[in-house]
Amino acid sequence: MRGWFDLSPTLLAALGGIFGLLVAASLVIWALRRAHPEKDYTELVLRTKSWWVMAAIFTAALLVNRVTALVFLGIVSFLALKEYLSIIPTRRADRRVLFFLYLAIPIQYYWVSIGWYGMFIIFVPVYMLLFLPLPMLVIGQTQGFLRAVGTLHWGLMVTVFSLSHAAYALMLPAAPNAIGAWRDPHTGAALMIYLVVLTQLNDVAQFVWGKLLGRRKIIPAISPNKTWEGFLGGVLTTTALSAALGPWLTPIDLKNAAILGALLGVAGFVGDVTVSALKRDLGLKDTSHFLPGHGGVLDRVDSLTYTAPLFLHYVRYFCY
Amino acid sequence: MRWLRLLFFLLIVRPAVLFLLGLFVRREDLLPKRGPAIVVANHNSHLDTLVLLSLFPLRLLPNVRPVAAADYFSGDDTTLGWIATHLIGIIPIRRRGTALENKRDDPLRPAGEALARGDILIIYPEGTRGEPEKLAKFKNGVAYLAERFPEVPVTPVFLCGLGKAWPKGERWPVPLLCEVFVDPPLRWCGDRAAFVAELEARVAAMAKLGDFPGWDHEPSAADEKRALDKEEGEQGGGEAGRNR
Numbered sequence: 001m002r003g004w005f006d007l008s009p010t011l012l013a014a015l016g017g018i019f020g021l022l023v024a025a026s027l028v029i030w031a032l033r034r035a036h037p038e039k040d041y042t043e044l045v046l047r048t049k050s051w052w053v054m055a056a057i058f059t060a061a062l063l064v065n066r067v068t069a070l071v072f073l074g075i076v077s078f079l080a081l082k083e084y085l086s087i088i089p090t091r092r093a094d095r096r097v098l099f100f101l102y103l104a105i106p107i108q109y110y111w112v113s114i115g116w117y118g119m120f121i122i123f124v125p126v127y128m129l130l131f132l133p134l135p136m137l138v139i140g141q142t143q144g145f146l147r148a149v150g151t152l153h154w155g156l157m158v159t160v161f162s163l164s165h166a167a168y169a170l171m172l173p174a175a176p177n178a179i180g181a182w183r184d185p186h187t188g189a190a191l192m193i194y195l196v197v198l199t200q201l202n203d204v205a206q207f208v209w210g211k212l213l214g215r216r217k218i219i220p221a222i223s224p225n226k227t228w229e230g231f232l233g234g235v236l237t238t239t240a241l242s243a244a245l246g247p248w249l250t251p252i253d254l255k256n257a258a259i260l261g262a263l264l265g266v267a268g269f270v271g272d273v274t275v276s277a278l279k280r281d282l283g284l285k286d287t288s289h290f291l292p293g294h295g296g297v298l299d300r301v302d303s304l305t306y307t308a309p310l311f312l313h314y315v316r317y318f319c320y
Numbered sequence: 321m322r323w324l325r326l327l328f329f330l331l332i333v334r335p336a337v338l339f340l341l342g343l344f345v346r347r348e349d350l351l352p353k354r355g356p357a358i359v360v361a362n363h364n365s366h367l368d369t370l371v372l373l374s375l376f377p378l379r380l381l382p383n384v385r386p387v388a389a390a391d392y393f394s395g396d397d398t399t400l401g402w403i404a405t406h407l408i409g410i411i412p413i414r415r416r417g418t419a420l421e422n423k424r425d426d427p428l429r430p431a432g433e434a435l436a437r438g439d440i441l442i443i444y445p446e447g448t449r450g451e452p453e454k455l456a457k458f459k460n461g462v463a464y465l466a467e468r469f470p471e472v473p474v475t476p477v478f479l480c481g482l483g484k485a486w487p488k489g490e491r492w493p494v495p496l497l498c499e500v501f502v503d504p505p506l507r508w509c510g511d512r513a514a515f516v517a518e519l520e521a522r523v524a525a526m527a528k529l530g531d532f533p534g535w536d537h538e539p540s541a542a543d544e545k546r547a548l549d550k551e552e553g554e555q556g557g558g559e560a561g562r563n564r
Contacts, residue, residue: 082342084483089536092452098494144536222557253327284531288497289344 047295209233235265271306364483383538473505
């Protein structure tokens with residue numbers, strides 16, 4: 001089992017980089033508060049504090065070994081699914097179905113942990129799709145059946161199936177067609193860090209560019225604060241970062257790293273807006289209050305639900 | 321037993337409430353910090369008591385006592401009774417019209433004794449868990465207690481979502497988020513009916529703030545409020561349209 005002591009120096013440097021960024025962000029906020037004591041930075045401070053906690057837990061889970069990293073991502077799926085099921089309307093008759101949804105999490109992450117790609121990729125989209133109506137049929141309440149089966153499966157796809165792709169990135173080195181540097185056991189952790197860090201930095205970059213230059217609204221009906229300037233600035237920043245980070249941290253070459261950066265930037269934006277549309281439909285501002293300053297877990301991983309599957313499949317098809 | 325109860329809450333109840341349910345408490349600082357005090361909450365689930373007890377610091381836990389029906393919870397001979405008596409620490413009340421009723425005695429006497437000792441009582445004036453995520457009419461036992469202890473603050477609390485996580489009549493709970501609202505404490509106002517009506521109004525007002533929808537095809541207070549807001553919004557929009 002891989003321990004912290006045999007992580008590659010590059011990986012340790014990348015993890016160190018995350019904390020370097022957090023130190024820089026904390027210093028900037030400290031300076032902003034000194035320069036403008038009259039302004040209210042509470043939300044920004046809370047947000048940065050939550051980032052520290054998330055980065056610490058993420059790093060700790062990765063440093064111990066692969067199993068703890070998978071368990072950590074499974075817990076993220078659980079928290080996101082719990083939020084989703086709490087905020088959507090459900091039928092009382094479907095309480096038992098909710099059990100099966102939760103049960104799908106350990107099963108899905110088990111397929112990931114044994115590296116069984118075929119099962120990992122069809123379990124939720126096919127087997128859970130076919131299975132979920134069964135307990136509903138036994139209960140026999142047809143009123144609201146379509147809505148229930150549709151909303152429950154969509155939630156499972158987003159919070160469990162999509163997010164488990166980030167976990168599968170950890171298992172890629174074990175794939176039978178992996179060659180050269182791709183077989184290096186450190187590559188999995190590197191790919192996961194690359195995916196998660198770029199996705200989260202893309203969120204931050206879109207936010208910062210939007211605050212600095214934002215003028216033209218991009219999608220006012222769903223997210224009135226999102227602008228073209230924020231979106232494009234974010235995508236460009238992420239593309240540049242990806243081109244710089246990819247070839248250094250992972251075996252992905254410069255061309256693919258640049259394409260992946262643009263892909264992650266656009267996909268992250270779409271994921272973010274999709275969860276915003278969900279919240280708007282339900283009349284909520286945040287999916288919960290689990291992460292002070294951020295909202296819920298689903299608010300934090302919304303972009304990852306889109307970037308993780310696209311990243312994994314891009315890497316599998318084009319980079320090997 | 322006291323240690324067993326503390327360990328039960330520290331190692332089982334609190335982690336489960338935080339991880340499996342997930343709590344968000346609004347205005348937690350309004351909860352009583354010392355006894356004697358009364359906390360009044362809506363009641364939809366066995367989880368209500370576990371969540372409310374988790375809101376208090378461990379050092380207060382020995383003094384926080386949920387008031388519960390003796391005919392349902394007490395007695396060492398059933399598992400539920402043993403858990404309720406020794407781990408949850410209930411104060412059993414012999415309800416009128418049940419086999420345990422003692423006609424010569426005041427049913428609220430044990431609750432009064434606990435207040436006199438300086439305990440924090442948890443009371444569900446609805447009397448039963450009732451329909452999930454719906455408020456039932458408050459009974460006035462709490463007003464009798466407040467009348468006898470006019471200096472004791474009565475803090476209204478609203479619990480949202482637990483009636484979905486574990487409603488009456490279901491064998492197992494499912495993990496769902498829970499929201500807790502706390503209102504500033506009330507004092508005895510001199511009239512039982514007015515006191516109960518005020519408590520009911522406070523809890524009903526907090527129920528409108530809840531984020532979670534009720535069961536589909538069974539609208540909750542939050543849904544009704546949302547429908548009302550929508551109607552008002554549409555009316556407002558209509559007027560603005562006319563002005564233009």
